[in-house]
Amino acid sequence: MxxxxxxxxxxxxxxxxxxxxxxxxxxxxxxxxxxxxxxxxxxxxxxxxxxxxxxxxxxxxxxxxxxxxxxxxxxxNTLGRASSNARNWMSFSQEMKALGITIKNYELHICWEQAAPEVTRFFRVASDMRMLRMSRVRGSEQAPIVYFYSYFNPAIGMTGEEDFTQPLYTMLEQRYGVIVHKSVEEVSAMLADEELAAKLGIRVGDPILRRKRLVLDATGFPVEFNVGYYRADSFTYRIEAEK
Known part of the structure; x- marks a missing residue:
């Protein structure tokens, strides 16, 4: 040393x-x-x-x-356990980079679809509006860690042709001038169903963490509605508080 x-x-x-x-x-x-x-x-x-x-x-x-x-x-830990800090939130790419973990993209899908009511309410758009949806499975080189999907505010003007292999918030800032500022998050525990088990490489009934993230810019403009499902053996959610 x-x-x-x-x-x-x-x-x-x-x-x-x-x-x-x-x-x-x-x-x-x-x-x-x-x-x-x-x-x-x-x-x-x-x-x-x-x-x-x-x-x-x-x-x-x-x-x-x-x-x-x-x-x-x-x-x-050769699985490369990811850690998220509620006090200083980052994108998944930034979280992994901070830990020195090389990211591997296992799946990436882009489509336009009608979103659930809670999504359209967040963006304050018509309930029948078709929205851009990105879903992907990401992790370390050893194993998947997270499956998540995101919807984006139609007012941003995204087309679905963007390069989603680069860090998301970097792309939004450089291409659309959107600078994210605030993340409102909810974290809960659940058991993996067949779909999530297959995507994350675990067994049906294994524990996973569900994280819903609402992302806004400094003006309160809603940018992203994101839900992620994390392997419980590969992800830690850490909270820091100061008084």
Whole structure:
């Protein structure tokens, strides 16, 4: 390990240790399944206490990036468990990039259809209006993580010919001048039916997380109505609050 703690920095030691660990576990050695050095060795190498190091490791375990196995040690989660932060929301592409996970697109479908009443109410359009619907299955190179679908405000002027392989919100900003600002989200637990099980590569009845996301710009203009279904073994929804 080349990186070391900067004891002259104002950044807390456990935060520095976390950054060092993130760099370390993204190397080929540890992503291939190598066990991390034990806490005693790591703490000695970084010249910090075990308690300080444990704070950093616990953060990565809570995010699903590391897995502790009793009697074995700590290893990288090779499924690439995604984590979403309710305080600083991002697109799925941004979430995965922040975790150093390479995105794989398993399915992508674009169509025009009449949406459900809750969708048309959100966009404040006629109930019989046909709307652009994008659905896709995305994940890491190892396995699917999420199946989701999105409807977009017809006033944006999208055609369905857009390049949806690039980050969605980047495309909306660069092509249409739409800058997303606010996300209103609802998260609930459910069991996978046959369709969701097939898309996510799990068994019928396995637990999944359903996340509904209503996206608006800074003026309150409704941009996107999105619903995502996440594998519960590959996704963590983390909430941070300050008073």
């Amino acid at each position: 080349n990186a070391q703690i900067d004891f002259s920095s104002k950044t807390p030691y456990h935060v520095q240790a976390e950054h060092i660990l993130r760099q370390m576990i993204n190397t080929e050695k540890y992503r291939s399944g190598a066990i991390l050095p034990n806490e005693v060795e790591l703490a000695q190498e970084l010249k910090i206490s075990r308690n300080t190091l444990r704070q950093a490791i616990n953060r990565l375990v809570n995010e699903g990036l590391l897995i502790r196995k009793k009697g074995v040690g700590t290893t990288v």
